[in-house]
Amino acid sequence: MKALVYTGPHRVELQELPDPSIKRDEVLIRVRAVGVCGSDLDGFLGKSKKRIPPLVLGHEFSGEIVEIGRGVSSFRSGEAVAVYPLVSCGECRYCRSHRCHICPQRKVFGLDFHGALSEYVAVPQQCLFRIPSGLSFLEAALIEPLANAVHVLSKCPSVPDQTGLVYGVGPIGVLVYLVARHVGARLLAVVDCNPQRLGILKNLGADLTVNSSEQNPVETILAWTQGGGVDFSVDAVGHSICRKNAIACTASGGTVIWIGLAGDVCEIDGRAVVTREVEIRGSYAYGRDDFTRSISLLQQGLVPLKPLVSEVQMEQGQQLFEDLASGHTSVMKAIFVI
Ligand SMILES: [Zn+2]
Ligand SMILES: [Zn+2]
Known part of the structure; x- marks a missing residue:
């Protein structure tokens, strides 16, 4: 598959990577839209200590399920989903009190492991949120930042x-x-x-x-x-x-x-x-409730796409990150369409 890989400070490269394989409780997603976060930009600049190259960045994303693991029961192939990109332990005091986003063991897509700036990504079913009909993949990539x-x-x-x-x-x-x-x-x-x-x-x-x-x-x-x-x-x-x-x-x-x-x-x-x-x-990230509320706000048309969102292609990755880093750009929110 094609993937935009962060290979070192100030450098992202379009590379061919093997398609990810899925575990029992995971689904394979054909990624459709990935937003660029300020933290991805920090990663690009080499300022994010946890983003160690080579790494596929991107944690604000949506796509279509194309394959499901044997243990996945509540989702089917073909469904449009957005991803809650924090994977927590599920057992600590934070996870047990609806604060899994500050779980000390949490791992984040595009930070602790490969993110979404690629054609395919494997995602645990606990991270999936169905995209309601009427919301595009592009809009669904805004669920994560809006949840913040x-x-x-x-x-x-x-x-x-x-x-x-x-x-x-x-x-x-x-x-x-x-x-x-x-x-x-x-x-x-x-x-x-x-x-x-x-x-x-x-x-x-x-x-x-x-x-x-x-x-x-x-x-x-x-x-x-x-x-x-x-x-x-x-x-x-x-x-x-x-x-x-x-x-x-x-x-x-x-x-x-x-x-x-x-x-x-x-x-x-x-x-x-x-x-x-x-x-x-x-304030750090969001709980699952914030994600749900964010979806409903997007459904109500809270975010006007025209003045805020710029669509980009993976081929433009290096240029886009450079422009964002320079600060001399009219781009407010960049979303890769894949
Ligand atoms: Zn983010
Ligand atoms: Zn935990």
């Missing part, structure tokens, strides 16, 4: 009627924005340094767009909220300054949720966190 956004906002005590801030509007930030809007946030501001992305958000109805390379984000957000700060903010970047600013922009007693992973250790104003009782929460 759903999970982020589940960390917020309340969103309806609240004022919120999304710091960084790459693919995840945009989806967080759309979900927050959908569940009834009153006013939403976004911060980014990419004017094209801010333009898209303006068209999607953002109440305030702040270009952090031209304006001071903290001053601007505080002025916009009459000095009080927003009720909740989401950092979808992860650089120290973004995490720090998200706290400074948040009202006393408000909530800050971090999902961005650009940096590890960061400097924050601990005094502000204590004396203003700002709550900081981390």
Whole structure:
């Protein structure tokens, strides 16, 4: 089969690999659409310690079942499915309490083993979600990133009627924005340094767009909220300054949720966190419930494909990753069509 293989920092190659074989509880999927995640880009750049070349990247994907293992009873050949790409142990305290996404033994497609940027991939049946009729393979590749956004906002005590801030509007930030809007946030501001992305958000109805390379984000957000700060903010970047600013922009007693992973250790104003009782929460991936909710939101047409999604072919892989890494691209969310 054809596969796009990460062979070393700054390099992906289209290669011929043997078709995967399936185990008893697995199905073989003919992959149809694979989204590119910020973490795949980190992998491409050699910044992701766990992505060791040679590795097929990609964990946001959908496709068609073409073969089923002997132990698979609830799925049939020909069905369209999306994949929950985390494989957990099923036994630890996290797995037993519906938090399998933070299972210490979890393994992830395209990270711990080959991912989906290929024609075929073997997937355990526990990871499969049926794609409802009416959703395309392309849309179904958005279930995973949208589930991240759903999970982020589940960390917020309340969103309806609240004022919120999304710091960084790459693919995840945009989806967080759309979900927050959908569940009834009153006013939403976004911060980014990419004017094209801010333009898209303006068209999607953002109440305030702040270009952090031209304006001071903290001053601007505080002025916009009459000095009080927003009720909740989401950092979808992860650089120290973004995490720090998200706290400074948040009202006393408000909530800050971090999902961005650009940096590890960061400097924050601990005094502000204590004396203003700002709550900081981390958000990682999604539970199965978030996946289900994401599917229903896509069915309701929450995500407008036109301004957000660019379709690409595997042959364009090297160029696409280079463009995304350079930051000089109008591509918001790239999805490989295979
Ligand atoms: Zn991802
Ligand atoms: Zn576990």
